Amino acid sequence: MLSVDLNCDMGEGFGAWKMGSDAELMKYASSVNIACGYHAGDATTIRRTVETAIEKGVAIGAHPGYPDLEGFGRRPMSLSPQEVFDIVLYQVSALKGICEATGGELHHVKPHGALYNQSAKDKILAIEIARAIKRIDGNLILYGLSGSCLISAAKELGLKSVSEVFADRAYEPDGSLTPRSEPHALIKDHEKAFSQVLQMVTTSTVTTANGDKVPVNADTVCIHGDGDHAVELAKTIRDGLVGNHIQIRPYYM
C-alpha cells in the first residue's frame, strides 16, 4: 500500500501573538515541525505544542530558523557556515530536550523559511545543517525540498532524508519551485492542488506550466499552516489521499 507523510509547521506563535490553527491542523498532519525560538516560538508555546503533538501521536520535528523574529525567519541572511551550524545545533538541542522531557521523541528536522530556501541551493549551508543534526543524533531525519542540496547533504553525511513536495506551488522544468513573484506560482484551486499531490505521490512526477513531466520524490507533502483556507486545503488533501487508498503516515515509521 502506498503511503505519504503530511507535514505542517506548528508552534509559531510568540508570547501574546498567535499564528496558525495548530490544533485543527494536527488532525490532518502526520508529522509536525515545531518552531524553536529563533524565528518564532517562545518556551511556553513550544512546550505546549510538543505536548499536543505527543497527545495526537504525530511525528515531531524541530523547525530551526534564522534569528529574526521581526522577519519571521523569512528574510535571507548571511551567516557564516559556522554560525549556521551553531544556530541549528542550539535550536535542535532545545527542541529535542523538551520533547524527551515531555515523554516524546524527536523524529526529524526541517529548516524554516529563508534557511530552508538558501540551503536548498547552497551546498555549504546544507552540509552545515546536516552536520549539526548528525552531531546531535545520527538517527534524526532531515526534511528538505525534493532534489535540493539538503537531500544530497544528508546522503553525503549518512543521514536519513525525506524529500518534500508542495501541494499549492507550481514547479519549474528543473524541478525547483516557481518563485512566488511569478503570476502562476501559487495553486489556489484546492482540487488542482490535490491532483498535483496525487500525481506526485503515485507517479513521482509533477507537471510544469509548459506541460512537461519532471521527476520529484514525494516522501512528504507540506501543508501550510497559515492562510485563510489552510485547514480546508489540509482536509481536502488528506481525505483525497485516503479516498485513493494512500496511507498517511511519517515516512520513516
Place this chain on the structure above:
Amino acid sequence: MLSVDLNCDMGEGFGAWKMGSDAELMKYASSVNIACGYHAGDATTIRRTVETAIEKGVAIGAHPGYPDLEGFGRRPMSLSPQEVFDIVLYQVSALKGICEATGGELHHVKPHGALYNQSAKDKILAIEIARAIKRIDGNLILYGLSGSCLISAAKELGLKSVSEVFADRAYEPDGSLTPRSEPHALIKDHEKAFSQVLQMVTTSTVTTANGDKVPVNADTVCIHGDGDHAVELAKTIRDGLVGNHIQIRPYYM
C-alpha cells in the same frame, strides 16, 4: 582530604560583545556555568565555551536566566511558575544538547541573576526550577545559595544539590547575603575574602558583621567572572586553598 568546588559564570558574551575573562578564569575554576541565550550567550559563543570547558576538563553547568538581554537577567521579573518551568526546560535542554554533541556531559544547573535570587527565597519558583531539571535528567545537580529554597526544593524532589557560598560578600545573622545596597556588603580585600572562604570550607561557618558565627554549607565557592580583579581574586582563592591542602574539584565527581 577536604575538597571544595570553585565555580564561575562563563559564555556571557553576546555577538560582538565580550564579557569576562573566560579562558583565564578557566584555569582556576573546577566547574563553570554557561549562559544559555536568554540573559547572555549566542549559539556560537555557547558552543565555543562548551568546547573550551571540555578541553580544560572542568565540570559544565547550564546557567539559565530570565529572557532579558538588555538587563542581563539581573532585573527581577514576574513570570508565572509555569513560565519559569518552561524557560528552564528550554535553556537547559539547549545546553545539554550542545554539550553532548560536542563530546561533553552536562553536570549541573545554576540559575542566573534575578532568577537565582528570587528562587532563593520563593519556594514555588524553586520547585519549578527543580522540576524542570528533573524532567530533563534526574542526575543533574542543582547549584543554589546555601540555605536557600533552591536547596530545599532539590531535596524535596530527590535531586542532588550543591550549596554555594560567596568569597566576596558579607553574610547576615540569618545566613543570607548582606544586600549590595548596604555599605559593607562587598569584601574588597582579597586576603579577607580568602579568609572567609577558608573558614567556610573548613568549619562550615561564616562570621557576620556583628561577630556571630552562623552555619553555611560550602560545597562550592562562586568566583565572579567580571570586575577588574576577578582573575586575581580567583588565583588568590585557589592558591590559598591548595596551600592549605584543600583539593579543588567539583562536589559530585
Place this chain on the structure above:
Amino acid sequence: MLSVDLNCDMGEGFGAWKMGSDAELMKYASSVNIACGYHAGDATTIRRTVETAIEKGVAIGAHPGYPDLEGFGRRPMSLSPQEVFDIVLYQVSALKGICEATGGELHHVKPHGALYNQSAKDKILAIEIARAIKRIDGNLILYGLSGSCLISAAKELGLKSVSEVFADRAYEPDGSLTPRSEPHALIKDHEKAFSQVLQMVTTSTVTTANGDKVPVNADTVCIHGDGDHAVELAKTIRDGLVGNHIQIRPYYM
C-alpha cells in the same frame, strides 16, 4: 454639550504577527495609542498605523511599554527610575518623529500594560514618565488611570493630563480597578458596560460591587482592542453615547 474621548490601543502587531482589529476599531475611537516597538510594534507596523490614524483623523498617542516582547509588556519589571525615564524618552521620541514625518502630530502618551499599572501606584515611576514626556514636548498630554499617580505626576510637572476609565472593569471602593483575579472583575455584559460608561461620563461617579458610588474622572474611556467582542463593545459604547447626545472627541481638542 457633554463630550468624552474613546481611546484604543493600536499597532500592536509584530512582524508577521497580527493583533487586534485596528482598522475596524478606528471607526469608533477618537484617539489611539500606538505601540512603540518595546512591547509590540515594528517599524513598518508603526508607520502604517500612524498613516491610518492620520487618514481617519483620530488623535495619535504614543504607547510606550517595557522592553518585553515575549511578555507583551504585561509582566511587572523592576527598572530603575532612570531606566524608566530613558525607555519612555526613546519610545515617545520615535513615535513623535514618525508622526511628524508622516504629516501628523503627536497628541498624547499613554503608558502600556505593566508600566501603566505600576506607575498608577508608584509615584517615583509616574514622575519619571512625566519628566521624560515634558522633556520631549511640554504640550503632550499624559493619559493615566483616574485618580492614579500618573495624573498627580502630570499635575506636579505642569503637564496636561487625561483621566481614564474602563467600560468593562469593576471598581473598588477606593476608586481603583478590581484585580482581574477577582471573580467579578470583568463586566462581560455589553449593556452593563455601557451603563457604567454613561454613569461615569454624566455623573463622574462609578458604582462599586457593594453599591457605593465613588468619584471618577471620565475624560477618556479605554476601548480594548483585543478580545472576541472588542469591535461590538466599541460600537455599543459609541452608539449609546451618541444616542445620549454625548460628543465623542479627544479631551484636549
Place this chain on the structure above:
Amino acid sequence: MLSVDLNCDMGEGFGAWKMGSDAELMKYASSVNIACGYHAGDATTIRRTVETAIEKGVAIGAHPGYPDLEGFGRRPMSLSPQEVFDIVLYQVSALKGICEATGGELHHVKPHGALYNQSAKDKILAIEIARAIKRIDGNLILYGLSGSCLISAAKELGLKSVSEVFADRAYEPDGSLTPRSEPHALIKDHEKAFSQVLQMVTTSTVTTANGDKVPVNADTVCIHGDGDHAVELAKTIRDGLVGNHIQIRPYYM
C-alpha cells in the same frame, strides 16, 4: 584654511555589555554617530552618549542599522525598500528626539555596517535611506562612502551629504574599498594611515595598491572606535592633521 571632519561610532554598548572607548575617542572626533537601538545601543546608553556628546561639543549623528543585535548589524540582510525606509525613519526619529530633549541637535545620519555597505552599491536602498531622512528633517546631512550611491541619492533628493574616507583601509582602482578578505585590505601602520589621510584631505586623491591615484572626496574621515589601537590611531591622525594646519571640524558647521 583646510578643514576636515573626524567621525567616530559611539554608544554601541548594550545593557551590561560595553563597546569602544567612547569618552577617550570623543577627544579626537569632531562628529559622532550614535547607535539607535537596532544593532546596538539601549535607551540608557543612547541618552548618556548623547549627553556626553553635547558636553564635549561634537556634532551628533544618528547611526541606524539593521535589526540584528546578535550580528551587530554587520550581516547583510534582505529588507524590502519600504522596510529600509521604515527602520531608518524609526531609528533617526528616536535619536533626534533624545538629542533635542537633552538640549542638543541632530546634525547628521550615517548608516551602520551592512546597511552602509549595501546602500553604498544599491541605489534603491540608498534612495530609501535618503527619503526617510528628508521626511524627518531636510536639513539633516547624510554621511556616506565617497563616490557611493548614498552620496548620489542625497544629491538626487536635495539633501546635503558628506563624503567619507577611511584612514586604515586600502582603496581599489575604482575608488571602492579593498574587501577585508584581501590580504592588504587593512593599513595597520599608523604613520601610513595618517599619510593616506593627509593625501586624501590635501589632494582629494588616494593611491591604490598598483600606484594609481584615484579621486576621493575627504569631507570626513572615519575613526574606528573598536580595536586595540583605536585611541592611539585617532590621536595620531588628529595630531598629524593639526600639525599640518588642517582644522578639525564638522563639514557643515
